[in-house]
Amino acid sequence: MQDLEGRTAVITGAASGIGRALALACRREGVRVIATDVERGALDALAQDLAAPGGPEAVTELLDVRDAAAVEALAARSFARWGGVELLFNNAGVMVPRPLWEHGDLEWRWLIDVNLTGIMNGVRAFVPRMLARGVPAHVVNTGSMASFFATPMLGAYSASKFAVRALSEALHHDLRQIDACVRVSLLAPGAVRTRIFDADRNRPEGAPVITGASGAVRDLMRSGTQEAGMDPAEVARLVLDAIRAERFWIFPHPEMLAPLPEVTAAIIAGRSPEFGLAKSWKLAAE
Ligand code: NAI
DSSP, rough: OOOOTTOOOSSSSSTTHHHHHHHHHHHHHTTTEEEEEEEEEHHHHHHHHHOOSSOOOOOEEOOOOOOHHHHHHHHHHHHHHHHHHOEEEEEEOOOBBBBBGGHHHHHHHHHHHIIIIHHHHHHHHEEEEEEEEHHEEEEEEEEEEGGOOOTTTHHHHHHHHHHHHHHHHHHHHHHHTTTTTTTEEOOOOSSSSGGGGGGGGGTTTOOOOOOOOHHHHHHHHHHHHHHHOOOHHHHHHHHHHHHHTTSSEEEEEEGGGGGGGHHHHHHHHHHHOOTTTTTTTTHHHO
């Protein structure tokens, strides 16, 4: 999709970080923005920043991506009101660092529901409508470097992001097979300066706070990311470039893929896994 101007975009998890940057970047490109999130206050702040005079309309809506019926209703409303949606950013995500066995059922389900089922809810609600309309459209699913490297203390997160990668690749194949007008990309960033390490601000009632060793790891990851992480605006710029180029893979940190051949070779040779990012992930090297 070469020309983004005049298109309509739905963004999930748009009130903060990468989603917020995507909303602002789309707005600058003349894209009509439907920015959704679970955080009303942060959405209101975004609405003010999106409300520049001139240009296309921008609206904010409360949307929990875990709620399939709400995602479906948003898709129906958006297509009815604006004639269609050409850009879908399945971006909402949460992270909780813990050894796997310490995730309670509530926390595990929350993480998988937001990071994986949330994306499936977006695909199920929007892709059939995009296909039926028959004009070029693009879906961007947010994975992570954790879609490629199973990461210690982030087992639940890695499991969800590996699955997001599998879902996105399979969606790409499914769309190719029918020569569809809909493209898909997987956004797989490394560290980006956002509020992801405070994702537990939205944890379900009854899920535990992050304390002890998990809290210490979280603090280290947060400070490392604040120091060395990429600006979300740069990530958004790369995403829009990839949409224009109809590129599947979006790697803001391509250098982090360097251990992938070795990880793959170990699998083929039947060797036990090493943590591929150990060298580039300061924390893991300690
Ligand atoms: P963030 O915490 O700044 O933004 C995430 C947004 O998702 C927040 O506004 C939050 O309110 C929203 N959200 C949480 N639960 C939701 C739900 N149930 N329904 C709808 N919205 C919900 O974090 P960030 O980093 O901008 O996260 C965006 C995506 O980027 C996530 O999928 C994350 O996993 C991914 N990512 C982030 C990296 C980073 O270093 N920041 C690295 C790799 C991937």
